[in-house]
Amino acid sequence: MPDRRPIGFFDSGVGGLTVLREVLRRLPAESTVYLGDNARAPYGPRSDEEVIRFSSECLDELAARDVKAIVVACNTASAVALADLRRRYDVPILGVVRPGASAAVLTTRTRRVGVIATQATVRSHAYFQAIKDEDPFVEVYEHATPDLVPMVERGVIDGPEAETAVRRSLAPLLGERDGDGDSVFPLPASATIDTLLLGCTHYPLLAPLIAEVAGPRIAVIDSATATASALAHLLEVNGLATPAGSEASHTQLTTGDLAAFGRTAERLFGSLFASIGPIAVAGAA
Numbered sequence: 001m002p003d004r005r006p007i008g009f010f011d012s013g014v015g016g017l018t019v020l021r022e023v024l025r026r027l028p029a030e031s032t033v034y035l036g037d038n039a040r041a042p043y044g045p046r047s048d049e050e051v052i053r054f055s056s057e058c059l060d061e062l063a064a065r066d067v068k069a070i071v072v073a074c075n076t077a078s079a080v081a082l083a084d085l086r087r088r089y090d091v092p093i094l095g096v097v098r099p100g101a102s103a104a105v106l107t108t109r110t111r112r113v114g115v116i117a118t119q120a121t122v123r124s125h126a127y128f129q130a131i132k133d134e135d136p137f138v139e140v141y142e143h144a145t146p147d148l149v150p151m152v153e154r155g156v157i158d159g160p161e162a163e164t165a166v167r168r169s170l171a172p173l174l175g176e177r178d179g180d181g182d183s184v185f186p187l188p189a190s191a192t193i194d195t196l197l198l199g200c201t202h203y204p205l206l207a208p209l210i211a212e213v214a215g216p217r218i219a220v221i222d223s224a225t226a227t228a229s230a231l232a233h234l235l236e237v238n239g240l241a242t243p244a245g246s247e248a249s250h251t252q253l254t255t256g257d258l259a260a261f262g263r264t265a266e267r268l269f270g271s272l273f274a275s276i277g278p279i280a281v282a283g284a285a
Contacts, residue, residue, distance in 0.1 A: 006031035008067035013041035015202030016073030022224040038256025042149040044118025079126035100223025101130035108195040114173040117199030145169035
């Protein structure tokens with residue numbers, strides 16, 4: 001029997017909309033419920049205990065809406081809380097770390113991959129381990145970029161402020177040196193990354209600027225496309241796919257400022273999500 005129940009998506013804020021966008025391109029018949037915990041974003045500076053608790057509270061809301069599967073479209077939550085979440089709920093749960101790591105390994109030619117992510121994701125070394133699981137010979141350079149998520153949450157994705165923040169954030173991975181000529185990141189003098197993995201779903205909103213700063217020799221990879229493919233496989237294997245041609249419905253929910261969330265959603269999707277409803281999550285600020 002086909003399963004027409006919606007797929008749940010969860011992120012700390014607006015970043016997971018980039019994953020939702022790719023899923024709708026790949027799976028247009030599927031209905032969705034998206035929940036952004038904007039009131040408590042960013043998750044990156046939070047403790048692991050807070051990330052797990054906040055993520056569980058948000059997934060409780062999605063589970064109560066009878067979703068058939070959940071995409072944790074937040075790298076920090078995927079890195080820190082995924083194992084706990086899978087033990088807590090009896091629906092299939094997909095994270096974004098593993099699909100992104102696989103895409104980076106398939107892309108790199110020199111086996112040198114840089115990862116930019118939140119502090120919590122870097123602290124977990126989830127991408128390091130996932131990439132090494134795919135290919136133990138790939139060199140992985142993880143770098144926390146805490147300035148980018150709050151900027152994206154404010155809707156700043158281009159212009160002078162965004163360019164300055166991106167250049168400052170990428171400088172260590174691009175081998176820039178300080179006034180004494182020393183590397184500001186532990187990259188060997190002969191090493192240059194050829195692949196940059198965006199280890200946060202907020203960062204694809206900055207992708208054109210990141211690609212410009214990184215230069216043409218560095219491939220910029222985000223996990224959204226790979227996650228959409230992984231979700232399609234998960235639905236098929238578990239017999240959860242909605243028949244092609246079915247009419248889909250979409251709901252977006254936020255714990256934060258409805259107007260700000262709506263502006264970002266409209267920028268990504270146009271009129272597709274004209275109706276956005278607020279929701280209160282237990283413990284939200």
